Amino acid sequence: MNEFKVKGLTCANCTRELQEEINRLPSGETASLSYNTGKLRLENTVDMKKVKEILSSDGAFIESDGEEGHQHEHHSVVNWIALLSISAIFYVAGFITEQWGNEFIAIGLFLAATVLSGYHTFLKGLKNLVRLKFNIETLMTIALIGALSIGEWKEGALVAILFGLNEYLEGLGMQKARKSMEKLLEIAPKEATLLENGQERIVKITTLEVNQIVLVRAGEKIPSDGIVIEGTSSINESAITGESMPVEKAIDDSVFGGSINNEGVLKVKIMKAYEDSSLAKILHLVEEAQETKTPTELFINKFAKYYTPLIMILSAIVMILPPLLFNGHWGEWFYQGLAVLIVGCPCALVLSSPIAIVSGIxxxxxxxxxxxxxVFLEQLGKITTIAFDKTGTLTKGEPYVEDMQVYDPTFLQIAASIEKTSSHPIAKAVLRKAEGVNLEEPEEISTVSGSGIIAKIKGVTYYLGNEAHIKHLKLKDRVKDDIKFFKESGMTIVILANDTDILGIMGIADQVREESASVISNLHRAGINKTIMLTGDHEKTAEKVAKAVGLTSYFASLLPDGKVKKVKELSKNEKVAMIGDGINDAPALATADLGIAMGKGTDSAIETADIVLMQDHLGKLPSAIRSAKRVNTIIKCNIVLALGLKLIALLLTIPGLLTLWIAILSDMGATILVTLISLMVLYERKEK
Structure with missing residues (x-):
């Protein structure tokens, strides 16, 4: 399927109609034209000449390579502004001339203003009228013909000028949202410095292959995901994670493509071709996200198809019924009917959702x-319950020594000396606890599956492990009480003993993330009613974590299918989001109304969930929920405004007060308000 950048799309409703025309071409059934992104996708077999003809009928065109398309669009905008400005000058001149009594000159100036600002709309509307295609241009063309036919030169000119201005402002609003998105997509680096046989060579990042070495100087972007093989530096990963604080990187540390090297020089071994990198996947998904339509958008688009013909019928009724049934003046009610046509323009209504959605994403x-x-942004704003996995989500997923009971002063030194050869997560926790302690070198060491380690240091045999590992000893009451306390506190115990005595006990736990408690509190303030933990850990551990972070409830000892079952139960009465790591929790993520993964850019997280928290922590989730709720509120507000202003204008027909300029101002006002309110999402103050 081919993809083209289309310029000159002026309104969402017109874009939808252009797509429908392209869909009717041979092999064009699957073609899609997005107003949000300005992109056209279609099969290779579609006749491009006919596609270009369809686009040009609405003033749109396919952007060619290089700057030509940009220049074309720039000149089109300049010409449009110039025509509207000249039309406005003619209109003012006509108004002044009319006051001086030169009626024929005034009419000429009004006609000139109408032609300059309205010919484009008039020609398109005339073509549509011949084809019995009723859209906004058709409505405006009929209104202009009608106004001029009854001698309303001044109002006809004003309608043409204001409608031209309205179309320009409407396109400007979407262009602003698109540019904001394009700026985001520009973070991808274009070139890289490739090192081959000690020589530097500038290449395009799309040509980079796995295992090649690139040189990244201070201030340059890392071209693709890789591993540092030489140098140290602080890296700005905000393009991937949104975090502004730099991250220190040294040899063997992984780095993301698109992140910026703040200082020093790094040599990076490429681990992924650019198209497979985290950044490329993120940018691709962000682009795709703009093109998915929410249920609200789909409803509005469907509604708009029937809305325009309905307005034409209503206009005909206003023109005919009052003169026929109530002895109204034919000229006056014909004028009122023309105004109804203009009020019926669906632009503001169709525009009520896409700008807000693109801005929110x-x-x-x-x-x-x-x-x-x-659709996922809209869903996020409706969530009332969030279910969390424990390990790696509310906790760091790294064991640490939470508590320790020492019976012999050599306890920590001996335990760490035994663990220093192990790569087990618990061994790492013990070594972190013993940082700075002088360690001994074990003479002998062996592992006993399921219980622990036996080691000999300075001729003494030591046993390090769980309760089963020290069954050769009779436990004192004090030791029994300490073991019981650690277990009831939800900790995993590690005991060190020799042949005769116990030297000490460590309580190992998964450390709760520092931000978890404040995040849960912020989620409750953001309108989340229930925060629930679903974990495979035992009851005591689950209870301890739930209490520490302030969850409303928890469910322990759950296998993956148990989590799925629980999510299904919760979903019966609530809108549920499930948050996990995107791998083990994939079934539960898929079952929930919304799946949210903690990713740090991992492939599995990006591919599994509907939403990915690239920071790999929950810190920014409350602001995302507030933003989604804000977008949903704005869309509802926009729909009410778009329909409300039109309804008020239509009600003015009852006493016969609706004029052409009031009609166009009501439509223009709705469009401007909808656009400005939608763009407020982009400029919403960034939360700390």
Whole structure:
């Protein structure tokens, strides 16, 4: 399937109609034209000449390579502004001339203003009228013909000028949202410095292959995901994670493509071709996200198809019934009917959702929150319950020594000396606890499966492990009480003993993330009613974590299918989001109304969930939920405004007060308000 950048799309409703025309071409059934992104996708077999003809009928065109398309669009905008400005000057001149009594000159000036600002709309509307295609241009053309036919030169000119201005402002609003998104997509580096046989060579990042070495100087972007093989530096990963604080990187540390090297020089071994990198996947998903339509958008688009013919019928009724049934003046009610046509323009209504959706997705992407489509953004704003996995989500997923009972002063030194050869997570926790302690070298060491380690240091045999590992000893009451306390506190115990005595006990736990408690509190303030933990850990551990972070409830000892069952139960009465690591929790993520993964850019997280928190922590989730709720509120507000202003204008027909300029101002006002309110999402103050 081919993809083209289309310029000159002026309104969402017109774009939808252009797509429908392309869909009717041979092999064009699957073609899609997005107003949000300005992109056209179609099969290779579609006749491009006919596609270009369809686009040109609405003033749109396919952008060619290089700057030509940009220049074309720039000149089109300049010409449009110039024509509207000249039309406005003619209109003012006509108004002044009319006051001086030169009626024929005034009419000429009004006609000139009408032709300059309205010919484009008039020609398109005339073509549509011949084809019995009723859209906004058709309505405006009929209104202009009608106004001029009854001698309303001044109002006809004003309608043409204001409608031209309205179309320009409407396109400007969407262009602003698109540019904001394009700026986000520009973070991808274009070139890289490749090192081959000690020689440097500038290449395009798309040509980079796995295992090649690139040189990244201070201030340059890392071209693709890789591993540092030489140098140290601080790296700005905000393009991926949304986090502004730099991250220190040294040899063997992984780095993301698109992140910026702040200082020093790094040599990076490429581990993924650019198209497979985290950044490329993120940018691709962000682009795709703009093109998915929410249920609200789909409803509005469907409604708009029937709305325009309905307005034409209503206009005909206003023109005919009052003169026929109530002895109204034919000229006056014909004028009122023309005004109804203009009020009926569906632009503001169709525009009520897409700008807000694109702005919301862009804002969150900048913040390191990847939302895969408008439908998921809308859903996020409706969530009332969040279910959390424990390990790696509410906790760090790294064991640490939470408590320790020492019976012999050599306890920590001996335990760490035994663990220093192990790569087990618990061994790492013990070594972190013993940082700075002088360690001994074991003479002998062996592992006993399921219980622990036996080691000999300075001729003494030691046993390090769980309770089963020290069954050769009779435990004192004090030791029994300490073991019981650690277990009841939800800790895993590690005991060190020799042949005769116990030297000490460690209580190992998964450390709760520092931000978890404040995040849960913020989620409750953001309107989340229930925060629930679903974990495979035992009851005591689950209870301890739930209490520490302030969850409303928890369910322990759950296998993956148990989590799925629980999510299904919760979903019966609530809108549920499930948050996990995107791998073990994949079934539960898929079952929930919304799946949210903690990713740090991992492939599995990006591919599994509907939303990915690229920071790999929950810190920015409350702001994402507030942003989604704000977008949903704005869309509802826009729909009410778009329909409300039109309804008020239509009600003015009852006493016969509706004029052409009031009609166009009501439509123009609705469009401007809808656009400005939608763009507020982008400029919403960034939360700390």
């Amino acid at each position: 862009t804002k969150n992407a900048r913040n390191g929150i990847l939302i895969k489509g408008g």
